[in-house]
Amino acid sequence: MHRLTRDQARRIAVQAQLLEADRPDDVVGIAEQLGAIKIDPTATIAPAEHTILWSRIGSAYDRAQLSKAVESDRLLFEFDGAFRPVSLLPLMLPAMRRWPRRESSRQWLEANDRFRTEVLARLRAEGPLLAGQIPDTADVARAPDGWSGSNQVVHMLDFLHRQGEVAVAGRHGRHRRWDLAERVYPPDLPEYDDEEAERLLNERRLQAAGIAKQRSPWTPVGDAGEPATIDGMRQKWRVDPEALTALENDGDGRAAFLSPYDGMLFDRPRLRELFEFDYVLEQFKPKPQRKYGYFAHPILMGDRFVGMLDAEIDLEHDELRVRAVHEFEPFDEDEHAMVHAEIADLGEWLSVDVPEW
Template sequence: MGKVTLKLRWSKEEARLFHLYSVGLLGKDFPKAKKGIRECFSNLGTLQLDPLPIMGRSHDLVIQARVDGTHPNEALDLIHKERLGFEYWDKVYCAIPLEHYPLARGRMESGGDAWYNTREELLRKKAPDALEVIYKAVKKSGPLSSVELNDLGLGQEEYRGWKANTAANAALDILWNQGRLAVSHRINNRKYYDITERVIPKDYLAIEKHSPDEMRKNWLLKRVRDVGLLPLKGDQEVWASVRTARNETFIKKLLGKRELAWVEIEGVRSPCLAPANAADLLDRAKSAKPDGKAKFIAPLDPLVWSRKLLAQLWDFDYVWEVYKPKRQRKWGYYVLPVVVGDRFVARFDGKYDQKRGKLTVASYHKEPGGLPHTDPSIEKSFERFLVYLGGEKIKFPARKKKK
């Protein structure tokens, strides 16, 4: 890529420490409970949302790996209640700290997710007035969910589309994608929408939106900060929503202006982009004292966003198999990696039964050189995990009898 101003060469050990520090798993020492959620959310810069409530949801699991004294549903409830952030596209569907709203607004006003344009065209054919009817209803009586709109008899025309079976559902999604509506809060994970002016504080609405060039740059800089190490090659998923910035000339310009650092890591084929102050951050990571805890990592944790980097840097192959047919799964339905220090030591497939207060560990796989679930550090982490879930007991898989 030609001459690079900030070029760093790291060992795998250095890169792993940096990676952990960048995503808040090393050296942060967040407070407990709500105060910790506030600080952790701000530090993360984004929280990828997912609806599946297996052991809490993935975003709950991201928080519990970093903050003690939390429980499922608390983080997103707090984010909305205290207006710490908003829901919109980042890597994919995320909760994003409010400071980034002006950046997101530029994306909203340029059409949001392009796929929604197709949805809007279809909706206007099926129910031409639905968008304005639903917007006016929310403006008059919001916050509203699809349930209240159904009770009002609004937008009930049939709509066969992804995640929507009525015009009202589709209209809420499209108006949200455009930035005209925002998610006000959730009840039992159901989204309640209101007009944006009643959700986003005025100070953030008043900030001038970013220009297209600023948007491209600032979304890329944000992604690099959020993930720590962004591989230049491969890994389409970790570049989601910032692929327009995946341009050699554009990246070279940012490197030349010292707005990004170029990092080469031994044993990792692709060079990575890192924040401009990566060298200083590495020094902080090296001086951080590991807490010795085993951490259960969410399927959508920023630590595991880049699967290829995970394999090459961490020697850990991870695939979330929740959407695979059972016969095709290698490890299980909802598998959480386990990290101790700078190593992945195990992975387990679990499910929590809230009514019975029981966590069932369907399988526990020790990594080569890793730790069994009977190791004291793993046992303590399962005890903490049960407290996070609000449960009473854990069932581990029966030991196989030796022949």
């Protein structure tokens, strides 16, 4: 049983998310550690997948590195709204083959068996294709769900994707290009049964988190890693033994601006318990109810969240407009300098000016 202070637990979490002072420089290596790089088009600064990588690498990050890793090298693949390392694919396939579990989804697939066959045949003959290039010949329609319209091709491709029969071969702008999974995913992947795959997935989730509650629905890790307690907390935790090396390194921290969809922020209960940060994304709040801004980026300083960056790129004038840096507690001189330096790095990466603010 490892007995940790809250400071130690935070350092483990920050190191696991590659947000230390020593920056990584390899997109695939980052994906291997994090497990998933969220995709989202909201681009007040830049789309989430790119901001997440910039937060780790800094201005040396080139967006072409991500597209190369996904579309040319095939070392990353897109699934369920995130780019993931191919090493995770064989661990995910057993669950994909069991999908769907919901009866209504099974009934829709059964009712549209002819439509399913036609979509697969079209991809085999002509793929890769955009959804709009595939005719909608569904016999039974699913009602619009607020995220997708009435085109049933989108639903069928999503279902086939979750079953591992089709895959995203690349993107045309923000639109996905679809193809048969056998032409996108590597051949001869290792096979795992359900139990072994879940055990290995739990280990990878804990690797990305560093430390997580043993029975967390946000970061399910099962019995991966080793047991731990945290001073002043009654919950049982699991810690990645390799992440404990963070406690041996007493390096300096740095400022990091995190996309609202950064994996560091996903486990909201852990964020409150370890970092005392009650994060709320204000994107979907009415403007009068926003405190920090539509898509404000949390500011991590070392192992503490210290404020929020409200900024937006102005492409017409090639500027990054900083509306506000909200300080939870007044910054000292060094903290101001670190935040200013990170804003300058952000402007350099975006290749825009940063007016005085």
